[in-house]
Structures are given as C-alpha cells and as structure tokens.
Amino acid sequence: MPELRVGEQQWTVASGSNLLDALNTAGFSVPYSCRAGSCHACLVRCLQGRPQDARPDALSADQHRLGWRLSCQCRVEDDLQVALFDPHQDGIGATLIAHDWLSPTVLRLRLQAERALRYQAGQHLVLWSANGVARPYSLASLPDEERFLEFHLDCRRPGAFCDAARQLQVGDALRLGELRGGALHYDPDWQERALWLLAAGTGLAPLWGILREALRQEHHGPIRLLHLAHDGEEHYQASALAELANDHPQLQVELLTAQDVPQALASIRLQSRQTIALACGSPASVEQFSRRLFLAGLPRNQLFADIFIGHA
Template sequence: MPELRVGEQQWTVAPGSNLLDVLNDAGFSVPYSCRAGSCHACLVRCLHGKPLDARPDALSEQQRQLGWRLSCQCQVEEDLQVALFDPQQDGIGATVLGLDWLSPAVLRLRLHAERRLRYQAGQHLVLWSNSGVARPYSLASLPDEEPFLEFHLDCRQAGAFCDAARQLQLGDALRLGELRGGALHYDADWQERPLWLLAAGTGLAPLWGILREALRQEHQGPIRVLHLAHDSQEHYLASELTALAERHPHLQVELLTPQALPQALAALRVQSRQTIALACGSPASVEQFSRRLFLAGLPRNQLFADIFTGHA
C-alpha cells in the first residue's frame, strides 16, 4: 500500500487512489473546479515519488520538471510526498481596483497585479482569497489596452469564493494563481471569416474580451453575438454591446432569455462553411449551442468551447 505524505502528515492510501480525492478526504481542502485538467486550481508539487498522470500535456515541461502536477489527473501508485500550492509563496499579489454590480447577480472585479501579466483574450486565472479559497475565472479585460485585470463573477448562487468576494473592499489584497489558456481565443487568420460568439451567463466574460480583440484587429467578416441570460436584468453588458454594434455595422447582437432561446437557435443558419464559432457557459448551455450549430451546418472543428462548472 503506498504512503502519501504532506508536511508532517503521512498515511496509507489504496493503490490507484485519485490524488485530489485523498488529499481532500484528509482535510487539506485542495481547490478544484473542472476535474478535467483545464482550470489548474488543484496544482500540487511532487517532492518525492511520481504519481500516474493522465494528462501530462496539461502542464509545460518546465512545470513538470519542477514537480508540479494537477492532482485531479493523478493516481497514487507508489510512495509519494507532495507540497500543496501556496498562494503566498507560489502566487502573484494583486489589489482590488474596482467592485461594481453589473446586474443583481454579476459582480465585476478589477485587479491590479503586482507585476505585469502577458495574456491573451480568452485566458483565465485562478483567484485566491485571503482565506485560502480558490476559483478559476476567465479574463474579461483587453490585453495591453486596459491597466487592470477584469473578471465577471456570477454570484446568483452561494459559493465560497463569491461569498468572500461580496466582502471585498477597494485596496484589499488577493493572490493570483497560474495563467491558463482554454479553448477560447482570437486568431488573426480569421479576419475575413464569419465569427459567432455564443455565451450563457458570465460565459460572456471571455467572449467580451475576444470580441473587442477581434474589433481591435479590424476583423472584416460579420460578427454575431448571442447572450443567453436567466432574465432581461441579467444581460449585464447589454448597453456596452449595443454601443459596439452601433459603431460597427458588421456586428449583430442578440440578447436571449430561456423562453426565446429555442426559437432563436432553430433559426440559426450557417451561411458560410468558413464560419468560426466560440461558445462559453454552463455544460447544458454549451451542449445546446453546440448541437444546434452542428445541425445548422457548422463543421465540428470550427467550434471552440469552454465550459463553466458550478463548483465555487
């Protein structure tokens, strides 16, 4: 039976045990969100021994050489000693610059990082509260244009990080974990192609950054934005999207509620096989978007999607 050690604590685990599960069962409260190797909230550092890693490609070779692993993707097969990610030592400091409620449920958080981060629209960061609660959030800010990092927090339901965020004040300190790229991005080679952006809830956050990046790069093809919200109050960027559409005739914006969604999706028609679609939101919403896009004629390799899970 392999032995697992964290600090001064050591115990026996069953061979093949998931590393994230045995750490949390032992009371270490390792954060996680996706359990799929995408969010990187569950980073741990292997000091001695090697776990069986199902996603070795999820981290860079440099990270792996330093011992970093995603605990959700690892199984304990031999004696193993790990150190947990320490946001104070391993993270980047940041201070709160802005706190605004964009709707009854969406909190806009703006941060100033203690050192400049080079990122692309569509990437995400793990945010750590002072109490040690971590959660990955997509960046909504525009790289190299805005002097802050912007995040849109869905606080409609209770969650550990959202509960902590409600108590934040200007000037408060947070820590930033790893900058991570998901499936969403803007490619300059798409400039002439139709671009569809489909978002549910705060899945609009990364697409808001990508939309503005596309416009900054003078995207020439038609752009279509669909935002699904629980009700009309939750179209939290409606005025900003409308203003952009007024300035850019090739941009079309549709604000949808669940009641209007089936009819709107049924009306989707892919006029060009060159269309690129980006979708983001809950698993059910992304699945619904994806299914309809494929039925409408979108080639499967031209859909890029990120899924937001409910674990907070």
C-alpha cells in the same frame, strides 16, 4: 501500500488512490472546482516520486519538469512526497481596484497585479481569496490595453468564493494562481471569416474580451454575438455591446432569454461553411448551441467551446 508525505505528515494510502482525495481526506483542504483537469485549482508539486498522471498534457512542459501536477488527475501507485500550492509563495499578489455590480447577480472585480501579466483574450486565471478559497475565472479584460484584470462573477447561488467576493472592498489583497489557456481565443487568420460568439450568463466574460480583440485587430468578416440570460436584467453588458454595434456595422448583437432560445436557434443559418464559432456557458447551454450549429452545417473543428461549471 504506498506512503504519501506532505511536510512532516506521512501516512499510508491504498494503491491507486486519487491524490486529491487522499490529500483532502487527510485534512489538507486542497481546493478544486471541476475534477476534470480544467480548473487547475488543485495544483500540487511532486518533490519525490511521481504519481500516475491521466492528463500530462494539461500543464506545460516546464511545469511538468518542475514537478507540478493536477492532483485530481493523479493516482498514487508508489511512495510520493508533495508540496501544496501556496498562493503566498507560488502565486502573484493583486489589489482590488474596483468592485461593482453589473446586474443584480453579476459582480465585476478589477484587480491590479503586482507585476504585469502577459495573456491573451479568453484565458483564465485562478483567484485565491484571503481565506484560501481558489476558483478559476475567465478574463474579461483586453490584454496590452487595459491596465487591470477584469472578472465577471456569477453570484446567483451561494458559493465559497462568491460569498467571500461579496464582502471585498477596494484596496483588499488577493492572490492570483495559474494563468492558463482554454479553447477560446482569437486567431488573426480568421479576419475575413464570419465569427459567431454564443454566450450564456457570465460565459460572456471571455467573449467580451475576444470580441474587442477581434475588433482591435480590424476583423473584416461579419460578427454575430448572442447572449442568453435568465431575464432581461441579466444582460449585463447590453449598453456596452450596443455601443460597439453602433460603431462597428459588421457586428450584430442579439440578447436572448430562455423563451427566445428555440426561435433564435431555429433561425441559425450559416453564411459560410468557413464560419468560426466560439461558445461559452453552462454545459447545457453550450450543448444546445453546439447541436444547432452542427445541424446548420458547421464543421466540428470550427467550434471552440469552454464550459463553466458551477462552484460550491
């Protein structure tokens, strides 16, 4: 059976063991959120040996070359020595500069990183709390224009990171893990095409950044944004969206609650088969949006979606 080593600790594991499970069973508390290779919170670095990797494309070629792997996607077949991701050594420092509630359950954090980060609207960052809890969150800020990193946290349910975030105060230090891209982005080639943005809950966060990026790049086609919330109080960007719609005639904003969804989805009619759609939210919401768009005739390669998985 293969041997697994972390620092001075070495033990035997069953061949084919999941690396994340093997590490956590041994008491290392490697953070994770999705177990699907999407959140990137479970990064480890292989120092000797190589595990069987089910998602080699999930990380960049440079990361792979340096030995980084997503432990949830790896199986231990041979002897392996790994180092855990250390946010103090491998991450980036950041200071909390704003902490406020946008609605009864949506907490906004604004962070000032210790060095400038180059990112695109719609990308994600892994945030590390002071007590070592890591969770991925979408950036809601506008790159190259806003000198802070903004995140919208759904705090409706208890969760290790949200519970810690509630107690944060301006001036507190956090660490930033890996910056990564998801499916959501804005392509300048879409400038003349109809753009649909469909968000549920804090799935609005990356689309808020993408919407403003599209407008900054003078998107000419019509833009339709739908925001589904649990109730009227949770349309946490309603006033800001109304201001944008007032300034940009091509932007149409619809604020929905659960009872509005059937009628709103039934009314979806594509203005053009060239329409681009971006959807973000819970798995059920994204599936609901996607199904209706496909029935309306949207080609599958013109839908880009990110799914938010609840964090414990």
